[in-house]
Amino acid sequence: MRIDKLLAHSGFGTRKEVKELIRKGYVTVNGEIIKKDKAHVDPMRDEIRVDDEKIIYEEYVYYMLNKPSGYVSATEDNVYPTVVELIDDYYRDDLFPVGRLDVDTEGLLILTNDGVLAHQLLSPKRHCPKVYYAKIKGIVTEDDVQKFLKGIVINDDYQCQSAHLTILSINHGESEIEVEIYEGKFHQVKKMFLALGKEVTYLKRIRMKELYLDTSLQLGEYRRLTDEELDRLKDESVLQ
Structure with a gap:
């Protein structure tokens, strides 16, 4: 170099x-x-x-970001600010988000310059689990839980893989849930509930594989991954 x-x-x-x-x-x-x-x-x-x-040179870097709403998961965009712009202690131009969270979705997002790890986490063949917390307009039922297990059909013809839906609470016509999915289709969680006649009003990713969102991070804050967290991300034994 x-x-x-x-x-x-x-x-x-x-x-x-x-x-x-x-x-x-x-x-x-x-x-x-x-x-x-x-x-x-x-x-x-x-x-x-x-x-x-x-000079201590790092070939690869790994960040955990608590993504706020209003930012796009991209390296550049003509309309919205990008998640990369939130990382202000990194001086190179090779950082990118691993996967995508919708502009209005919050929570766990990994940013790195390690393309191999990104491929391992995003490849459909790897079945990487992702867990979301959501607020749903409507009453989520045990019947919905079973439908998620069987596989929800979205986009008229695509059947999603089996997903694990957990009902956390129901209050005044609104449900709080957690859902674990193994894919990353565009607007997937929102479309899965829409197929059941229900609307996602808030969505936040809280886990990817065995990496949990650091609850001490405020929206827009980030930190480097620890060696232990990185090992968990790279551990193939936790995949489905």
């Missing part, structure tokens, strides 16, 4: 600012001053310092 690109990715400024640091002799590689911004380094093997501060 070019030294100027590495330093810019590590938060030492724009390419122009980084080139100036290099030109003035503030950057060393394995103890030797580097003054060529096009010089190539191996961030995993070389010891790189800026004004004697050692």
Whole structure:
């Protein structure tokens, strides 16, 4: 990797600012001053310092975000702000959300630059479980629970995989539920309830595989995943 690109990715400024640091002799590689911004380094093997501060390069990063309503799960959009814009301590341009939450849906969203992990979590063949909390306009019944188990038909002809629906409470014509699904069809949870004549008025993802939303995170807040959480995400034994 070019030294100027590495330093810019590590938060030492724009390419122009980084080139100036290099030109003035503030950057060393394995103890030797580097003054060529096009010089190539191996961030995993070389010891790189800026004004004697050692650079710790991360090939992959993993964030947990409590997504707020009003943000789209994309890297760019012409209408809405994106979830990537909420991550303000990351300096590279390769971060992306793993999967999609609707613009008005809140909750657990993983952002990373690890394409392999994203594929593992999103591939339909992997049957990655996702759990949502929702408020439903209408009375959710045990009959609905059984219909979810059998597979709800949406879009007139697509039968969803078996899903686990749990009724949490029913009050004044509104139901609170949790539902576990293994797919990620567009508006899937909303369409599943719509097929039963009921409307989702609030939706929040609370779990993906064995990764639970950190309840201490306020809407719009994020943090790095711990090593233990990352191990749980990568554990193939928890898949259906």
